Amino acid sequence: MKKKFDINDLKKIHLFSDLSESELGKILSISHYKKFSRGEILFFDTEPFHGFYCVLEGSIKLYKISTEGREHIVHIMNPYNTFGEVPVFENYEDVLNDKAVYPINAMAIEDDTEVFVVSAKPFLSYLKQYPEISLKFLSTLSKRLKLLNNHIEGLTLHDIKRRLAKYIIDEYENTSREMKKIEKTKKIILKKSDSIELSISKYDLASHLGTILETLSRTFKKLQDEKIIEVHGKKIAILDIKKLKSYSA
Amino acid sequence: MKKKFDINDLKKIHLFSDLSESELGKILSISHYKKFSRGEILFFDTEPFHGFYCVLEGSIKLYKISTEGREHIVHIMNPYNTFGEVPVFENYEDVLNDKAVYPINAMAIEDDTEVFVVSAKPFLSYLKQYPEISLKFLSTLSKRLKLLNNHIEGLTLHDIKRRLAKYIIDEYENTSREMKKIEKTKKIILKKSDSIELSISKYDLASHLGTILETLSRTFKKLQDEKIIEVHGKKIAILDIKKLKSYSA
DNA sequence: TATTACATTTGACCTAAGTCAAAAAACCTA
DNA sequence: TAGGTTTTTTGACTTAGGTCAAATGTAATA
CATH class of the missing domain: 1.10.10.10 (Winged helix-like DNA-binding domain superfamily/Winged helix DNA-binding domain)
Incomplete structure (x- = not known):
């Protein structure tokens, strides 16, 4: 029953939409597939960072928790979104020395939530060979920044x-x-x-x-x-x- | 009395720290210098986007205002920080067609706040020639995302x-x-x-x-x-x- | 159809933080 | 140093939204 995870899945991810078949194959070779049920944790904040995620099916909440147990959802991720890219670029050294951590908690909020994980270290060397892809990342991160900006605006200025x-x-x-x-x-x-x-x-x-x-x-x-x-x-x-x-x- | 604005100023900006003299000269040729007094507006949100800013002296608040007049400061920018990069990458087409806008308000909060503005359109073509610089931007934007994340965490989960x-x-x-x-x-x-x-x-x-x-x-x-x-x-x-x-x- | 579990609504109450107004400090500048 | 401006503090009051507990609704399973 398990869906095969191949290049065609990769093509649908905005981030990789301009890549050639051989480049996609490269990405595929440094990724692995994972499936989660509703409520399962993908990662906690402060957990060691291994790679960034792409959603294939289902949805995932990215959230923070206060010491008193109150939870705040910062993003909801749907198919063909990517997340967890921030540590990749924030500090290369930390990634290479396995010192980077995930900055947020991630939990599947639907059954059969399917993702693939792109390993950070090989991805970093890939990135240097194909710098065009960094423009895609810049666009993704910029859009995310704008979203967060609007989110903050709502939280602080609107009831x-x-x-x-x-x-x-x-x-x-x-x-x-x-x-x-x-x-x-x-x-x-x-x-x-x-x-x-x-x-x-x-x-x-x-x-x-x-x-x-x-x-x-x-x-x-x-x-x-x-x-x-x-x-x-x-x-x-x-x-x-x-x-x-x-x-x- | 006016401070001369030259390549040495550029060198101190983290974003440009790895560039050669000739590359810095290129950046210089597509930038212009501006000086503001305390309380002066650099730009309003919804104002047409021309380029991103680098701080040389003084400080600048980036803030949103509610319809009722309440203000929320999202960032304070100090010397050698850059800001207003988001529209550059969010949608190239919009920048090239002069449809992009600044996403936030910016006001100088010190007298003699000095900045320089890098024009977006020539910068975009420059970026394609020297893709290494996009890694710097990725790092800057990632750090900003993390800051915003923490900011949201504070606003929603802490008193x-x-x-x-x-x-x-x-x-x-x-x-x-x-x-x-x-x-x-x-x-x-x-x-x-x-x-x-x-x-x-x-x-x-x-x-x-x-x-x-x-x-x-x-x-x-x-x-x-x-x-x-x-x-x-x-x-x-x-x-x-x-x-x-x-x-x- | 009962049984259990889970999601949502309602009510009574409380509290952190906002509003408005005035006083007091701090700070320019002549 | 006086006078005016701006910044900060204090007081009295209001309110949006959180807390706790109970009731209702819905959906899934046996």
């Missing part, structure tokens, strides 16, 4: 209602974008629905928005009372997108 | 007392590190003082810690009441470094 509104709008626009892509490639028209399906649990959503489950629940209710959305389990119907956008701006 | 304690410890360790550097190069022994000198105003410190002036003031007082520190204007004497470290951990 939870605004953060939630922004999350819903972002999800809505992402699915719209994906639908357009599918329509373009498959030449079909998809029925546009004014609703989104939460891809993560409400617990995780709360943790990502920098709050707790109870407060999230009450905030959903507030938006419902204002007739802006309607919540049915994981399905969020958007009743008044204008108002929702005015909150999220 | 203000802990954030302040951590700030003081970090400043303390940075000055210690700088002192060691000076001792090494100048072959002298500096008197080690168990105190730090705040390099920014308390207003800015509050904004950087994700709070307001009044709360910061009360938090300083709490740490004083616990005999952990003593505050005299901008000078913070550390009385009990062990306790301070236990808070900041």
Whole structure:
């Protein structure tokens, strides 16, 4: 049953999209495949760093935990995203001397989450031979920096209602974008629905928005009372997108 | 009186430290020098992006503002730091079509803050000729990502007392590190003082810690009441470094 | 259909930190 | 050194959002 892990998987990763077959083969030779069930840990922060990850299937949360046990999700990673690249570039020496550590915790949040791990040391020497790939990394890291910037902006300057509104709008626009892509490639028209399906649990959503489950629940209710959305389990119907956008701006 | 801006300034920028004289000359030819007084704006977010900045003198705050006027400082930039690189790599097309914007606000927080600006478009073509420099950028951006990660961790998981304690410890360790550097190069022994000198105003410190002036003031007082520190204007004497470290951990 | 487990909501309460206003210190600069 | 400006502190008050505990809902399994 186990899916074979080959060059075709690699091609879908944005980071490697410009590489030739032989270069992809090289990457493949320094990577290995791993599969996780929901709740399994990929790595803890402070754990020795071995390599960076690419997601093939499922999703993974990257999070920090306070001494009191409160958790904050910094990123959710989906197929064809990569993560754990920071230690690769932060300090080459540390990587070569096995002194680098992962900077964050990573846990699979879906069953059958499949990843592959690119070993850092051989990758570093590869990088020097093919410097074009560093431009891809620069783009990836820059986008991540911008995301984090926005995340900080939300956490410090917006209340939870605004953060939630922004999350819903972002999800809505992402699915719209994906639908357009599918329509373009498959030449079909998809029925546009004014609703989104939460891809993560409400617990995780709360943790990502920098709050707790109870407060999230009450905030959903507030938006419902204002007739802006309607919540049915994981399905969020958007009743008044204008108002929702005015909150999220 | 105006300081001449030349290759020697460039050499001190970490990003360019490995470049040859001729390469530095190239960078110089696509840069220009600027000087700002305290409170002057370098750029606003949403303003068209022209190039990234290197600090020569003084300091600059990078910050976001909420609609209600509350400000949050994400970074403080000091001499030989670079900033505003993200748009360069985030989307080349946007830069080439003049569609990129600065992602954040930048304001000088000292008089005689000197910077130079490297124009993005010529720099992009330069980058393709000398790919080694992208490794430097990768290292810079990775370090920035890690900083932001820690910043988020503080904002979401620690209360203000802990954030302040951590700030003081970090400043303390940075000055210690700088002192060691000076001792090494100048072959002298500096008197080690168990105190730090705040390099920014308390207003800015509050904004950087994700709070307001009044709360910061009360938090300083709490740490004083616990005999952990003593505050005299901008000078913070550390009385009990062990306790301070236990808070900041 | 009962059984158990897990996810979500609700209620009552508490507290850290924000707001507003005023006083006090510190700091320029003439 | 006086006067004005800016920065910082203090006090009284409010509030968003966290905590704890219990109730309800949902889904999966036997």
